[in-house]
Amino acid sequence: MKPSDDPIAYLTLALVPGIGPTRLERLKSRFDTWNGALEAPFESLRTVPSISLAAATAIGQASRKRTEQIVAEVARLGGFVMLPDDSAYPAMFAGMPDPPTALFGLGRKELLAQPAVAIVGSRHPSTYGVSVTRTVSKMAAEGGLVVVSGMARGLDAVAHWAAVAASGGTIGVLGNGLGVVYPAANKALYQRVEREGLLLTEYPPGEKPHAGSFPQRNRLISALARVTLVVEAAHKSGALRTVGSALEQGREVLCVPGPITSRTSHGVNDLIRSGAAPYLEPEDLLRFYPEVSAAYRAALAKDEPSEALRSQLREELRLVFDAVDGVPRTVDALADQLKLGPGP
Numbered sequence: 514m515k516p517s518d519d520p521i522a523y524l525t526l527a528l529v530p531g532i533g534p535t536r537l538e539r540l541k542s543r544f545d546t547w548n549g550a551l552e553a554p555f556e557s558l559r560t561v562p563s564i565s566l567a568a569a570t571a572i573g574q575a576s577r578k579r580t581e582q583i584v585a586e587v588a589r590l591g592g593f594v595m596l597p598d599d600s601a602y603p604a605m606f607a608g609m610p611d612p613p614t615a616l617f618g619l620g621r622k623e624l625l626a627q628p629a630v631a632i633v634g635s636r637h638p639s640t641y642g643v644s645v646t647r648t649v650s651k652m653a654a655e656g657g658l659v660v661v662s663g664m665a666r667g668l669d670a671v672a673h674w675a676a677v678a679a680s681g682g683t684i685g686v687l688g689n690g691l692g693v694v695y696p697a698a699n700k701a702l703y704q705r706v707e708r709e710g711l712l713l714t715e716y717p718p719g720e721k722p723h724a725g726s727f728p729q730r731n732r733l734i735s736a737l738a739r740v741t742l743v744v745e746a747a748h749k750s751g752a753l754r755t756v757g758s759a760l761e762q763g764r765e766v767l768c769v770p771g772p773i774t775s776r777t778s779h780g781v782n783d784l785i786r787s788g789a790a791p792y793l794e795p796e797d798l799l800r801f802y803p804e805v806s807a808a809y810r811a812a813l814a815k816d817e818p819s820e821a822l823r824s825q826l827r828e829e830l831r832l833v834f835d836a837v838d839g840v841p842r843t844v845d846a847l848a849d850q851l852k853l854g855p856g857p
Contacts, residue, residue: 516596516615522547523596525580527614528717529571534597534614536563551575551829586718590691592619599624605736609762613715619691623683628804629659631738631759633752634668635745635777642668642745642777645769647675649742652772652795652813653834654681661686661737663730663755664703664712666696673702676710679728682738683710688730690720728754735759740801742792744769746780753780756789765801767792 516523526532526540540550545562550558553574558569569738587594594804595602603625606612634642650660650672660676662669664685676683685706689695691714694703706712715733716726731754735741741759743766746752759766768789770850771778785791792798795813799805 514606515598516547517598519547519603520594520596521577521580521584521692522551524584524594524615525551525575525577526572527596528580528583529568529575531568531571532614533611536568537614539563541562551577552698555852583717586810587617587691590619590718592617592691592712592718593622596624603737605848606733606740609732609736611732612736616713616715617691617717618711618713619707620709621682622711624659624711624825625713625737627659627682629661629684629738630658630798631734631741631755632668632672633662633734633741633743633746633755634672635747635750635752636665636667636669637777638668638671638745639705639771639775639777641771641775642769643671646671646744649769649792649795649798650675650745651681652681653798654683656799656802656809657681657812658802658805659684661734662845663688663705663727663734663751664695664699667750668701668752670699673706673710677705685712686730686737687712687714688726689714689722690714690716691718693719693721697723727751731755732758732762735764736762738764740765740767740798741783742767742769742798743781743784745777747776747778747785748780753784756784766790767797 526537539561541547544550544553550573555573558564558572559566584594594852595618597612597614601622632646632650634646638646646668653660654676659673659682661684662672664670664673664687673685675684683706691712694700694778713733731751735755735758741756741764743752743756751818756766766789766802768781768784769792770785771781790797796810
């Protein structure tokens with residue numbers, strides 16, 4: 514498949530709902546060119562295997578002009594469009610049953626070629642989950658790994674914030690188009706990742722999230738990473754769907770054990786009981802990444818680099834340091850967590 518033969522025609526077809534890689538291949542095979550498929554009569558489209566009545570109708574309504582507007586909007590935002598024959602298209606997507614037919618990105622495209630770990634978890638984490646996620650994400654970023662997550666509230670946000678705080682690379686995979694900040698509470702995170710990391714999505718600019726967009730996003734999170742680490746996840750959690758995608762893709766999965774009294778750890782603990790490998794120490798993760806230097810591994814064995822900074826802070830400042838973790842809180846909730854008295 515060579516989308517670059519006519520990128521606008523290809524992208525127009527790729528953005529038609531339900532037209533995935535298999536249907537695109539069949540259209541190209543039947544009509545020789547992308548534009549030929551785009552302009553084919555309805556009756557001819559219906560002769561292509563798997564092109565249903567609805568699909569043929571949607572192709573007939575697709576507009577090159579609209580696609581040109583989308584490309585122009587991506588450029589206005591400072592982003593890029595990536596098609597499957599682009600040299601930077603992630604090699605990790607090879608072999609997926611449903612690889613993305615087009616990607617829209619904003620930020621550091623080169624992060625797609627670097628070793629990555631996916632860190633996912635609950636939108637409503639415990640203090641324990643926040644602490645573990647922050648520690649692991651900073652450790653991974655300081656070791657040169659790219660941290661991938663889904664830009665959601667909760668532990669996704671904690672993972673991204675910890676990575677950028679460590680001056681590391683992070684990829685936020687969106688369930689919506691560029692230019693849409695969802696959830697709104699993550700606006701500052703969105704801007705930070707845009708500047709220092711990479712925002713990546715299958716959806717064109719301006720497209721809002723919908724019920725099906727997050728499961729679609731999850732399969733890209735796991736596909737981009739060699740290992741998916743799940744910190745906290747209740748039963749039926751979206752994080753468990755990412756784990757399911759990782760297993761289907763043949764990726765490694767690690768689970769952080771949680772308290773048996775915590776609902777947010779029930780799903781993770783069940784995975785461990787079913788045979789998933791637990792994450793208990795840094796080497797459990799780093800053994801999958803020979804790229805991480807021996808010197809860094811040795812330093813970790815002696816002391817967590819992130820803890821060295823924390824140990825230099827006064828006790829009052831440690832409380833504040835620990836509270837800045839990417840989880841939205843009201844002023845009252847923050848004051849209650851800090852338990853600091855009024856100043857002089």
